[in-house]
Amino acid sequence: MNVRERLEAQEDEILSSYAAKSRDARRKFPMEECQFRTKFQRDRDRILHSKSFRRLKHKTQVYIVSGDHYRTRMTHSLEVSQISRTIARGLRLNEDLAEAIALGHDVGHTPFGHAGEAAMAKLTGHFAHNEQSLRVVEFLERSGKGLNLTFEVKDGIVNHTGPVMPKTLEGRIVRTADRIAYLCHDYDDSLRAGLLQPGDLPKLVYERLGEDTSAMITSMVSDMIVSSMDKDDISLSAEVKEAMDTFRSFMFEHIYHSETLAHERRQAVYVLRALYEWFVEHFEELPAEFVRREERWGRQKIVTDYVAGLTDSYAVQLFNEIFMPPVGFMVH
Numbered sequence: 001m002n003v004r005e006r007l008e009a010q011e012d013e014i015l016s017s018y019a020a021k022s023r024d025a026r027r028k029f030p031m032e033e034c035q036f037r038t039k040f041q042r043d044r045d046r047i048l049h050s051k052s053f054r055r056l057k058h059k060t061q062v063y064i065v066s067g068d069h070y071r072t073r074m075t076h077s078l079e080v081s082q083i084s085r086t087i088a089r090g091l092r093l094n095e096d097l098a099e100a101i102a103l104g105h106d107v108g109h110t111p112f113g114h115a116g117e118a119a120m121a122k123l124t125g126h127f128a129h130n131e132q133s134l135r136v137v138e139f140l141e142r143s144g145k146g147l148n149l150t151f152e153v154k155d156g157i158v159n160h161t162g163p164v165m166p167k168t169l170e171g172r173i174v175r176t177a178d179r180i181a182y183l184c185h186d187y188d189d190s191l192r193a194g195l196l197q198p199g200d201l202p203k204l205v206y207e208r209l210g211e212d213t214s215a216m217i218t219s220m221v222s223d224m225i226v227s228s229m230d231k232d233d234i235s236l237s238a239e240v241k242e243a244m245d246t247f248r249s250f251m252f253e254h255i256y257h258s259e260t261l262a263h264e265r266r267q268a269v270y271v272l273r274a275l276y277e278w279f280v281e282h283f284e285e286l287p288a289e290f291v292r293r294e295e296r297w298g299r300q301k302i303v304t305d306y307v308a309g310l311t312d313s314y315a316v317q318l319f320n321e322i323f324m325p326p327v328g329f330m331v332h
Helices: 003-014 039-048 051-058 073-090 095-104 113-124 129-144 151-158 169-193 203-209 213-228 238-256 262-281 299-309 312-323
Strands: none
Touching: 039 095, 039 151, 051 073, 051 129, 051 312, 073 095, 073 169, 073 213, 095 151, 095 169, 113 262, 113 299, 129 151, 129 299, 151 169, 169 213, 169 238, 203 213, 203 238, 213 238, 262 299, 262 312
8 A cells, every 4th residue: 555545545534424535536637646645635736836826926916016915816825725724624624625726726817816807807708717717727737738637626726706616515615715815814905005994894793703814714714614514515604604794895895896996906907908909919929839829729818818827017017018118218
């Protein structure tokens, strides 16, 4: 019995009957098994070492003009992973599957946060970051070969938001852990940015979840574990769910759609629109590996893949290189 087989046997012995077992996981393309890692551990490692995951360190969460301590897509993904693992461990579900889904759930996100996603949707007619995350791991990574992840991980990634619930309980954990992470940490960043002050949230949120972000996370995580113990679904109590929904509505109104950040959103939309339209018209200016995919997916889809994959900083750099004259340019 090798290390992987021992780990699979431990899953059978320790995990809940509701947990996804790595031995049962399947891929689109069969692979020789690793001696040391289960399928879900291998998926986690493939995501962690991918180019799309590395790019998340330079992609905005909420604040485009970020200081040293604001969240990025990468730190958000790591925070979702930690929360998901805590819940999975408490419920005796598969931590490795939850971690892999959490690390991969946002790899398809655009530059400039939700403003960028809205801009891409307007430009293309339809764009959703969860669908793009699936496309990244399925087709775009490894020079178009994809990561060949298990179906369980891909299901959790594409259904971490939207109308369809993940098939596994681990995927459902990530779906709620994502919300816990972004609400609490975006609130924390908003305090740091001076857009909110302590006490600004509705009274119900503080009463039921706590006064600071650490207490809020602990309240929601604890409630999820207690409410979901030995059940075939992941849930929150009615009281905590009401507080979370109230928290979310407040953040959308006062932060995500706030007039204070409207100028940044307009700048982001302007840059992405300019780049998208430029590369549709000058398709040959894309990197060669993208140009080669035109016959398979069409020009618009390839440009969408390229622009959506840019980091904030590189999108601005490209915009300057294409549209801005050199610093020494002078009109005579």
